[in-house]
Amino acid sequence: MTSEDELVRQAQAGDTDAFCLLAQAYERRIYSLALHYSRERQDAEDLSQEVWLKAYAALSTFRYESSLYTWLRQITINCFLNHRRAKSYRWHHQTSDSASSENYAISDDAGSSARGLESTLQNHLVVEKVMQALAGVTPQQRLIFLLKHQEGMTYEEIAKELGCSPGTVKKSVSRTIAKLREKLGANQEPENYMSCAAAGILR
Amino acid sequence: MHNCKLTRSSFIDLALGEIEPQRATQLQAELNDCPACHQEYESLRSTLHVSSQALRSAVPSEEFWPGYRTRLHSKLLASPTQQVASAGERPSASSATVSLGSQLWLALRTLATTSVRVPVPAALALLLVFGVFVFVLRAREQVQAPPAPGELVRTNTVEVPVIQEKIITRVVYVEKKGRRSASDANQSDRTGVPAAPNTVAVTGSDPATALSLVGFKPTNEVKLTIIKGSYKDEKR
Numbered sequence: 002m003t004s005e006d007e008l009v010r011q012a013q014a015g016d017t018d019a020f021c022l023l024a025q026a027y028e029r030r031i032y033s034l035a036l037h038y039s040r041e042r043q044d045a046e047d048l049s050q051e052v053w054l055k056a057y058a059a060l061s062t063f064r065y066e067s068s069l070y071t072w073l074r075q076i077t078i079n080c081f082l083n084h085r086r087a088k089s090y091r092w093h094h095q096t097s098d099s100a101s102s103e104n105y106a107i108s109d110d111a112g113s114s115a116r117g118l119e120s121t122l123q124n125h126l127v128v129e130k131v132m133q134a135l136a137g138v139t140p141q142q143r144l145i146f147l148l149k150h151q152e153g154m155t156y157e158e159i160a161k162e163l164g165c166s167p168g169t170v171k172k173s174v175s176r177t178i179a180k181l182r183e184k185l186g187a188n189q190e191p192e193n194y195m196s197c198a199a200a201g202i203l204r
Numbered sequence: 205m206h207n208c209k210l211t212r213s214s215f216i217d218l219a220l221g222e223i224e225p226q227r228a229t230q231l232q233a234e235l236n237d238c239p240a241c242h243q244e245y246e247s248l249r250s251t252l253h254v255s256s257q258a259l260r261s262a263v264p265s266e267e268f269w270p271g272y273r274t275r276l277h278s279k280l281l282a283s284p285t286q287q288v289a290s291a292g293e294r295p296s297a298s299s300a301t302v303s304l305g306s307q308l309w310l311a312l313r314t315l316a317t318t319s320v321r322v323p324v325p326a327a328l329a330l331l332l333v334f335g336v337f338v339f340v341l342r343a344r345e346q347v348q349a350p351p352a353p354g355e356l357v358r359t360n361t362v363e364v365p366v367i368q369e370k371i372i373t374r375v376v377y378v379e380k381k382g383r384r385s386a387s388d389a390n391q392s393d394r395t396g397v398p399a400a401p402n403t404v405a406v407t408g409s410d411p412a413t414a415l416s417l418v419g420f421k422p423t424n425e426v427k428l429t430i431i432k433g434s435y436k437d438e439k440r
Contacts (some may be wrong), residue, residue, distance in 0.1 A: 015282050024276060030273070033263050036251050041361060042264075054283055058310070115310040142348055149220060150252065151259060155419050156222055182251050 006068060013060050014059050020060070031077055037147055038081055040136055048084055052077045074152065078144070078162050084138050127185070134184035138177050145170050146177040150169055206234050211241050215248050284309050 005026070011019035030051055036045035055076050059062070063072055136144050145163070148154045156167040156174075163170070211234050217223045218231055235242045264272075284306045322330075 017277070020280065021273065024271065028269070028272065028276075029263060032260070036262070038261055046272065046275075050272075050279060053276055054279060057280055057283065083290065083319065086251040124258075124280055128262050131255045132262070134255075147259075150256060158413065170215075171222075174220070174225060178216060178248070181255050182248070185251055186253065 006065070009060070009063065009065075009069060012036065012057070013063070017057075020057050022054075023069070027073055028053075030070070031073065034077060034147055034151065035081070035136065037132075038140070038144055039084070041133065044084075048080055052080050052083075058162070075162065078148070081140075081144055082163075102157040130184045131181065134181040135177070137180050137184070138173075142173040142177050148175050206239060206241075208241055211235075211238070212244055215245050218245070219249050219252055288331055 007024065008019045008023045025135050028049070032045060032049040032157060035043065035048040035052070039045050039048055052073065056073055059076070063069070135146070139148070141163070145159055149156070154162075156170045159170045160167045169172070211231060212225070215229055218228060223231070235245055326385060
């Protein structure tokens with residue numbers, strides 16, 4: 002039995018500290034998904050903590066049929082979908098400008114002094130463009146792209162989770178990538194784009 | 205034979221690993237032979253790589269996480285599940301009640317937060333049916349509801365003034381003889397209607413009914429008209 006399984010067993014018995022240790026292992030991935038999906042820090046925190054609360058409440062139903070993270074990701078997707086339905090009015094009124102850099106802080110690793118100010122600014126610019134591109138697609142398209150590109154899920158897995166066809170998933174990914182290429186200028190000037198990436202976060 | 209359009213349509217699947225190994229090898233061979241397709245594919249891969257790096261770098265700094273964990277811990281302690289677990293540890297008699305209450309709370313919360321997708325036309329049709337049902341129900345209540353046996357019925361009598369017309373018929377004979385004029389005046393008295401203006405009362409005793417002769421000028425020529433019969437013939 003791994004240490005994770007032992008922590009799960011303790012958490013199922015009501016040990017909050019054991020559950021907090023489990024949460025620490027995946028908190029960044031869940032929060033990152035929530036942040037890129039909601040594009041707001043406060044919403045990301047609310048969403049990710051809602052995921053943990055639901056996971057804690059439903060932990061007794063976890064049967065080890067999949068990995069803990071797969072099980073957590075299912076809860077995360079459900080939370081995102083419920084959140085989108087509850088706040089659907091807000092999505093319609095949000096503009097792409099709301100994906101400003103103030104909601105996305107470059108981590109300390111990316112902004113370390115070794116890279117210098119110019120590199121940090123270029124990183125900031127690239128991150129902002131990526132976020133603007135993600136803001137330009139629908140929440141479902143954004144979620145599908147994140148699940149595919151960040152989580153590495155297959156088209157079939159995503160389709161099963163979201164209740165749509167693999168063809169829809171494929172089209173959504175294609176549209177989001179087209180938006181990204183448009184925002185990053187990859188269609189017009191691939192050389193400049195590559196140099197920007199090479200000078201920044203591709204190191 | 206290489207078809208650039210067909211090859212490029214598979215680029216996303218190739219870059220995301222959603223293609224069979226055999227087809228992937230075939231595509232790689234085509235990319236090596238076509239510089240334009242190769243450049244296009246590299247551009248796509250770079251886009252995905254940059255976006256992936258950007259997403260990974262856009263996370264909060266290390267200072268963020270202790271506070272996040274503290275907030276999560278306090279929420280976990282305040283959650284109903286934790287309260288149930290704590291109650292289960294105590295060997296009290298009220299644990300079953302607490303468990304039932306928390307289960308009820310969880311069920312209510314699930315019910316309150318569960319949403320169902322309903323197509324807009326179906327929702328509108330349901331609303332319409334509900335509205336018609338309520339309208340018909342209210343209309344029936346208004347028409348068919350008999351007064352209760354013990355209900356006090358209050359009756360108000362309202363007087364509405366009705367204008368009654370009185371038709372008065374009179375016959376006026378115009379003659380130069382005073383006798384006829386006097387009889388006309390008498391008839392006027394009986395009916396209550398004053399005599400016609402062209403009636404001349406010469407010998408009437410009532411000064412109110414007598415007409416004034418001021419300004420009267422007799423003509424020089426007198427034309428006599430003999431009328432056979434009299435007013436007595438009319439009475440018969």
